[in-house]
Amino acid sequence: MGYPDQRFDVNLSILFTELPLLERPAAAAAAGFTAVELWWPWIDDPTPEQAELDALKQALDDAGTRLVGLNFYAGRLPGPDRGALSVPGEESDRFRANIEVAAAFAASVGCTALNALYGNRIDGVDPAVQDALALENLTAAARAADRIGAVLLIETLNKAESPDYPLVSAEAAIEVVDRVNTATGLGNAKFLLDLYHLSMNGEDLGRVIAAYASRTGHVQIADNPGRGAPGTGSLPLERLLDELTKAGYEGWVGLEYKPGDRPSAASFDWLPATARAAR
Template sequence: MIDVTAASQHAFPNGRATVNLSILFSELPLLERPAAAAAAGFTAAELWWPFGEEHTPAEAELDALRKAFTDAGVQLTGLNFLDDLTKGARGTVSVPAEKERFRENIAVSVSLAESLGTKALNALYGNRVEGVDPAEQDELALENLVLAARAAHGIGAILLIEALNKPESPDYPLVTAAAAVEIVDKVNAATGLGNAKFLADFYHLAKNGEDFAAVIDAYADRFGHVQIADNPGRNEPGTGDLDFEDLFARLAAAGYTGRVGLEYRPSAGVTADSFEWLPRELRAAN
């Protein structure tokens, strides 16, 4: 078990934890999860795209989600654009057949984010498609990411670009920090806005065998968000081999002051029992 209390004295981001309600509290219906997060002491949460394959959900569905967050007093800090995770996909940004769905979804996602004060929008790149030239996919991805970055900028938000891990996402092309940051830099060069950032998910980076110190040293200035889960298992910190005390200290030393997303599966299956590693006084935003 990690000593996060000791680490927090100089490193852990006090009050900056945000719980991913697409993977945590999944034993509950979606609309009950913000209240459950609040009951556990959290005031911030994030979501993968919460409407399955619906890229333009009915306004009643959107209103119900907004109400769930506002009634619970929980801030939605991060939201995925249409990701098609329910179909086993890893995003739609680079997939030619999903071009119109993704572009229609931009306005929906940005509107939902604006209504809840969400300042980070994540665009998963999408898997390679058999029979399609990767260069064609990359060209489409840049076009779509530029549109998404401009739309996010319009509400004062950042666009996140994430590396996943090769073992679990073999067809996803961004499986190193360097590959994801290269796309970040291309988007910023194309827009001139500077609001594209790297989503450093340290579970995925660990699965890829990347050196945390090297990633932080090289790219901390491009971090827009951090997510964590232990490895192996993708469970809560303290259940695997990762040194979170060292990770938090390195993030603090590098000047990272953003949110830390808890994106793990509870090892015992019950989310409320998976937070013992994080003292309650460190869960709520200041």
């Protein structure tokens, strides 16, 4: 496989998890990568002590790795409680408390993409109430992202693994992107195009790329079936990424796959070393 035209980063919340958090940036750098991304690392704490934030920044700086994507607080990931911003009560409060903390940390490390998972549907709560709460919180998140020169990402997940998550098609995510941009007037809400999740939903990936590449702020990949490295499943990822490039996408491609029963560093044999460092 070649992949000559993409900029790849490593998601340190699913790869290198055999190591403590603060050791992962150096491990990614040792594997040849200069860019990384993260889910919110403190899954039970939307507002960690400044010392913890400073320690992560120092680990990134020491490794020479740039953080190019960061999730807002979203509950426990991976897991069934995906997202917080549309969940009334304590979880929504925790998301709001996290907005400025996450944005400030992103600014401190030069991160320009913040991902906000929408949140599951909750039994006994009117979906319209959840959607109104989601728009309120996403509007606040988009404004915080704009203040640091970042985009706000809206992601589609897949029905099989996240049965209560309402955004399980590209169009559903794009509708939310449009609502947020209309509410703020900023235009900084973008689509997070995850080829694995979309494939799990049975989407025509070529159609999605053609329709929404220009509205995409970040891309993530894993093979299907299995959510492993490219080449472990049947997705034509090299061709799909080439289609994205031809459609004008020039952003980051996040490696968000499971390494399998081997160390994470051994799961990059599909990608030439020359293609790992950002150009």
